[in-house]
Amino acid sequence: MTSSPARRRPRRLQPLLAAMLAVVACPGTAPAQSESIVYYQVSYGNGTIRDLSTVPTTNKGIEKVLRISRIEGPDSGLSILSTSGRGGTFIKTGRTVSRELRWDGRAWVGEADLGKAPGPTASHPADPSRQKRRQELIRQLQDTLKAEQQHQQISEKAIIQAAELLAKAKGTDGEKPAMLLLERAQAARQESLERTLNLERLLSELTTRQAGPPGSETGKVTPAGPGRLAKGDFGVVRPIAGRRVLPHRVQVWPLPPGRGRRNYTVAMAHPEAGPVGAFHYVAYSDADGDGVPDTLIARSPPAVARTPGGWTRWDFETAAETVFIGNAWSQDDAVHYYGTGDDAPHNWQGPGTDVYVSGWPGGPFHKWGRPYLTNIRVHVGKQIPD
Numbered sequence: 001m002t003s004s005p006a007r008r009r010p011r012r013l014q015p016l017l018a019a020m021l022a023v024v025a026c027p028g029t030a031p032a033q034s035e036s037i038v039y040y041q042v043s044y045g046n047g048t049i050r051d052l053s054t055v056p057t058t059n060k061g062i063e064k065v066l067r068i069s070r071i072e073g074p075d076s077g078l079s080i081l082s083t084s085g086r087g088g089t090f091i092k093t094g095r096t097v098s099r100e101l102r103w104d105g106r107a108w109v110g111e112a113d114l115g116k117a118p119g120p121t122a123s124h125p126a127d128p129s130r131q132k133r134r135q136e137l138i139r140q141l142q143d144t145l146k147a148e149q150q151h152q153q154i155s156e157k158a159i160i161q162a163a164e165l166l167a168k169a170k171g172t173d174g175e176k177p178a179m180l181l182l183e184r185a186q187a188a189r190q191e192s193l194e195r196t197l198n199l200e201r202l203l204s205e206l207t208t209r210q211a212g213p214p215g216s217e218t219g220k221v222t223p224a225g226p227g228r229l230a231k232g233d234f235g236v237v238r239p240i241a242g243r244r245v246l247p248h249r250v251q252v253w254p255l256p257p258g259r260g261r262r263n264y265t266v267a268m269a270h271p272e273a274g275p276v277g278a279f280h281y282v283a284y285s286d287a288d289g290d291g292v293p294d295t296l297i298a299r300s301p302p303a304v305a306r307t308p309g310g311w312t313r314w315d316f317e318t319a320a321e322t323v324f325i326g327n328a329w330s331q332d333d334a335v336h337y338y339g340t341g342d343d344a345p346h347n348w349q350g351p352g353t354d355v356y357v358s359g360w361p362g363g364p365f366h367k368w369g370r371p372y373l374t375n376i377r378v379h380v381g382k383q384i385p386d
Contacts, residue, residue, distance in 0.1 A: 109274025200359025
């Protein structure tokens with residue numbers, strides 16, 4: 001009996017499906033990293049100790065709070081030179097940092113890590129052997145980043161080819177394996193992107209020692225409530241509670257194009273109070289028209305919340321047609337509100353949840369493969385007359 005075209009097609013696709021599954025299943029230049037985490041070890045007056053996922057909102061019955069963060073790196077085979085103000089020694093990728101918090105009358109707060117290495121001074125001149133190790137590490141990271149970028153390109157090509165195969169396999173026995181192939185290719189690309197962002201961040205700390213976004217600060221940051229989303233506003237509908245340590249240092253969302261000079265009001269929530277929860281609001285434009293942010297047009301002074309979950313607000317003006325708005329931070333263990341794209345259809349208002357991220361302030365932007373939302377709200381004011 002002659003097979004129908006629908007039955008012949010999946011057999012022709014099987015060898016290519018098998019080959020591409022082998023490619024996207026390849027571990028690449030580095031294994032997928034574990035999730036970075038932050039938790040709070042709370043010691044109570046009655047002698048009990050508990051580990052909490054969120055910082056306590058009161059000091060009642062509490063003697064001590066330790067903020068403990070476990071930061072995973074991009075490659076378990078690398079030895080990373082610590083770039084924090086706490087010291088400058090070689091450590092294995094991945095580190096655990098313990099920071100004692102204090103009660104300031106409103107919240108448990110701690111001092112921020114500036115995220116840069118102490119430079120040589122007259123009393124502590126540069127150690128030649130140490131500088132040599134630093135340069136060797138920089139070269140190693142650069143080689144690893146180059147290989148990771150190539151792996152990411154392979155993953156992106158695999159996504160395109162898998163999508164084409166899925167379209168051809170619709171309604172056949174090959175649809176399910178083609179869908180699996182696409183999901184694996186997307187996961188491989190996402191894992192590669194997160195490793196790339198970590199490598200870019202580490203390189204920036206070892207070379208530029210840049211702690212914050214470049215450019216002068218504009219505007220004023222003030223405490224604020226979340227307010228309500230009006231018609232035409234952009235952002236989260238109901239604030240989310242999910243939190244995550246992110247592998248990047250900058251994240252911005254695209255807004256609808258505008259015309260003429262206009263005012264923007266941006267509000268965001270801080271999962272942690274004080275310096276450890278601080279960030280800069282940032283706004284970028286797309287100068288070359290490729291749809292990716294590339295030019296910083298404004299950044300705020302440091303935004304700091306008085307209590308965990310507190311919101312701050314920042315206003316700025318611009319005449320740029322395309323605007324991307326978000327935040328940047330110096331802490332590699334900073335916690336941010338994070339909701340998956342699955343939450344977006346019913347809990348997000350605006351042009352979409354696509355987000356662009358960078359491993360360091362001033363670095364190249366990448367489109368995050370899995371759209372997500374955070375506790376941000378943006379209001380676009382009317383055009384300002386010349």
